[in-house]
Amino acid sequence: MQSSVSKNWCVGRILRLVLVAFAWPATSCFAEPARSSWSPTNIFAPNSTPADSVFGLSIFVLTVTAVIFVIVFALLAYAVLKFRKRADDDGRDPPQVYGSMQVELAWTIIPLLIVVALFLAAARVIANVQRPGLPANAIEVVAVGHQFWWEYRYPRLNVVAANELHVPVSDPEHPTPTLIRLLSADTDHSFWVPRLAGKTDLIPNHPNRMWIDPHQTGVYLGQCAQYCGVQHAKMLLRVYVQSRDEFDRWIKEQAQPARANDAISRGQRIFQTTACINCHAVAGTVANGRFGPDLTHLMSRETIGAGAARNTSENLRLWIRNPGALKPGCLMPAMEMSDQEVDAITAYLQTLQ
């Protein structure tokens, strides 16, 4: 019969290989909060209190499960090696052991205790994150999920924006968190910026709320995390955390209507007389469509199409001519316009600073 010794060597080697392969990326993901070079969306690089709370819990859970894994795996490996049938076996069946009440009790009670510990830890974090006492100066944002873009309204500040969320940085001594109410205009979506908080869904007829208080300025990335249709993959999130001054300045600019032009440009005329205004709004003009993103301050954004492309002249032109080229299946139709019309509209849009 086949040598069981060589078989065990084979099995043992594979098991060791797997253990190493599994442990290496797992431990390398435990980056310190400041080091996010692994990924801009690393859940182990939190930079906001909700994400920090989750991070703390996750380390506890990972430690407990790692210990359990090591113990049980060691027992399994030992059993496989020690109790294998030897080449010189006498062919008789070993003593039959049918059970042991003490052993069963032991490995029922200990897991129960572990379960209780994990449960209590989780319950505490749930309470912290879901029922925070937010200060009165929290910024309020209403985020509305659309297929396949994000609408942001700041009701108290009179701002309507799209796709790029701006919030002020929050000093842990004097926190200025941002409260986000989550609504949906069509299907289910989910707001997930891993470094700022866990994800919360946007569900029609079911308003949700979440909050963030980013500790450092910068751009935080994420994307929609609930399948919402064809272009779910390109419903990207960009959160711009700014200093208080910069944020206030941004708010002031966004609250302005569109810069008025002395001569109504040709592009503006085409924009306002074709179907564009059915879907898009430009504050201070006749365009007040709500189906697509508000374009009043389009040029203040770094990307278009909810992150589908950088906001360059070239891309803008391409997008207007045929959105499906950059984001196939998105809901903006190709308007079948001539080259000159597309040029004119692009020029007009580029005045919307």
Place this chain on the structure above:
Amino acid sequence: MTSITAEKLQTQWVLPSRGRVGMFALIAAESGIFVIFVVAYLFYIGKSVSGPTPQSVLRMPIFYTACLLSSSVTIHMALKKLGQGSSRSFAMLWIATLALGATFLFGTATEWHRLIYEHGLTIGTNLFGTTYYSLVGLHGFHVILGLVCLSIVAAFSLLGKVNQGHTERLDVLSLYWHFVDAVWVVVFTVVYLIGR
């Protein structure tokens, strides 16, 4: 030789009949479906955005409920008679069950006719319409299935083919009919008592 011999068992080896077990399992499955529709009904009470409300259009179907619940009694009595060998009494009681069940169904039909044509309530009108018609309709569908089975047995009975030996099988069928009645008790409570 493949038999496994052991010492002769002292007691007789009797297990529950597979027909009864199977029917209970089926009833459990059907109950699961009804529970979900009941949950939907309860959840949506008071949440209709527009349209007729239960209070304004529903009338308690006391008479038809009594018919359906009596049919449980008649079917039970029918099987008792069959067990004693009186096929004639069985046939009469069985057909009485059929008639009572059909009357209930007729009652549901007239109720729906009134709701649709006098009050304009359909399954698409509002959440009340949606949950009412689906729950009562699902129950009615099960009544229809039951009546079909009862009719087949009635036909065999009238042809003189049903005798005492069939009692156990028909007993299993009666379990289904009792289930249909029990569901109606729940539906009645939810729709006409709680929901109004």
Place this chain on the structure above:
Amino acid sequence: MSTDSILWPQGKTAIRPFVDTLHDWITTVDHKRIGLLYILYSLVFLLIAGLEAAIMRVQLLRPHNSFVSPQVFNRMFTMHGTTMIFFVIMPLVFGFANYLLPLMIGARDMAFPRLNALSFWLTAFGGIFLYFSLVGANGLYGAGNAPDVGWFAYAPLTSQTFSVGHSTDFWSLSLLISGFGSIGTAVNIIATIISLRCPGMTLGKMPLLAWLNLVMAVLVILAISPLTAAQLMLVADRYLGSHFFDTQAGGSAVMWMHFFWIFGHPEVYVLVLPAFAFASEIIPVFSRKAIFGYPVMVAATVAIGFIAMSVWAHHMFTVGMSSAANTFFVLSTMAIAVPTGIKIFNWLATMWGGKIEFKTPMLFCIGFLFQFLIAGLTGVMLGTAPFDWQLGSSYFVVAHFHYVIVGGILFTTFAAFYYWFPKMSGKMYNETLGKLHFLLFFIGFHLTFDFMHVPGLLGMPRRIYTYEPGRGWDVWNVIVTIGVFFQAAAVLVFIGGLLWAYFKGKSAGNDPWDAWTLEWSTPSPPPVYNFAVIPSVRSRRPLWDLKHPDDPDWKYE
């Protein structure tokens, strides 16, 4: 009905016309043949669904890849999930249950043979109907479309507004139809186990496989009913104008989630309990020891069955439930880890002090123990709701459930194939090919599903047809894709090996494994009537009693 062996063509008489054989198989009510039909059916769909997975993995090899369009990709993950759950694993589970249960409890057939056949054909039709959507979904004009709403089809994406055409209807109706088949099989399993056990086989003496399938069947009844109800509601919404999930009319999208997961969670226990059953039969035989703690194993199984009905909303932690609700579901989810862990320890204790033989079935069971341990632990991670707020709907979840389904369930199913193949066919498989299958699959499985956890930890959500560069996900996706090819090779070796064994394998005899349950007392393959004389039993291992008359089990139980 002839008493010829079922699979082995003996050919002493004139060859029967193929049409006659085909007719026999299509009209059969014999549990063994129906079992084989289920198993062969599921193998075909395993290959198809595997192809769908391969297509997705090639698309995800690098960011902004254009191997398939987003529309095709979305159909792939919908069909892959739906097919694997409903038309691969469930038929496998039902097939083995059908084949083994009557043999293991000393009965001649299932309680309701004709219902058995009906249930199979309903399930089979459901699968074919689902795939007909590829041609039929848009009607006569243009090519059809497979459903693309994801296997859990959240409302309101499935409403007429957002899912035009008929693809969602094919999804909904095929599940409705095969759901009736599943309920029929569950009713049959329960009635068989309760009513057809041979004399002396009390509930406390029947094999663990019977217990696990009994609890599985009860879960099917409790789980498929909500799914049926939800599908009826969805069809009503789409065609009768009802408003169950119509958020514009005050309906609730969350209610679909609740109903679906009230089905969805017990469903995964439906899939895993039979896997536990295989492990509970195979590990003792290849350790040469009785299962450790039979009564506790039964109690743990029943406990799992109960608790399984109370954990469903751990799939909905991100939906915005109250903190009280979230907390409750954390507790129930954690609780179910306890009986599951008990089982792992009991299997370990069975091996402890034994004489382990590393035949192919045992290799797959050892792999199962290792992988199911990990899967359970990642499940505990996901069960702590705040951790799930980050990990949920990401590739971490995809890795977790594939760890359970492939690393746990498929591994034990492969073990079951090799263990009972000699009984079903009368031939012994080739041990070298079996070990090659194990090695290739083990490597491929770990390449794919170990490394799949990492993109989840780095923020990659699921169901995306492409991803952005610069997020740190690229290299992991490449490794994950490479593993797929190892697994594909392994499955080819598996099928080739079975075919080789069927045609060229050595005769296996009644009891090649020196095992202890009743099926090994019949010829291989068993005659259509199973037992010439219905056996009586006195312990949990009747054949052990026969082989060890001086030391029978009933002295110790």
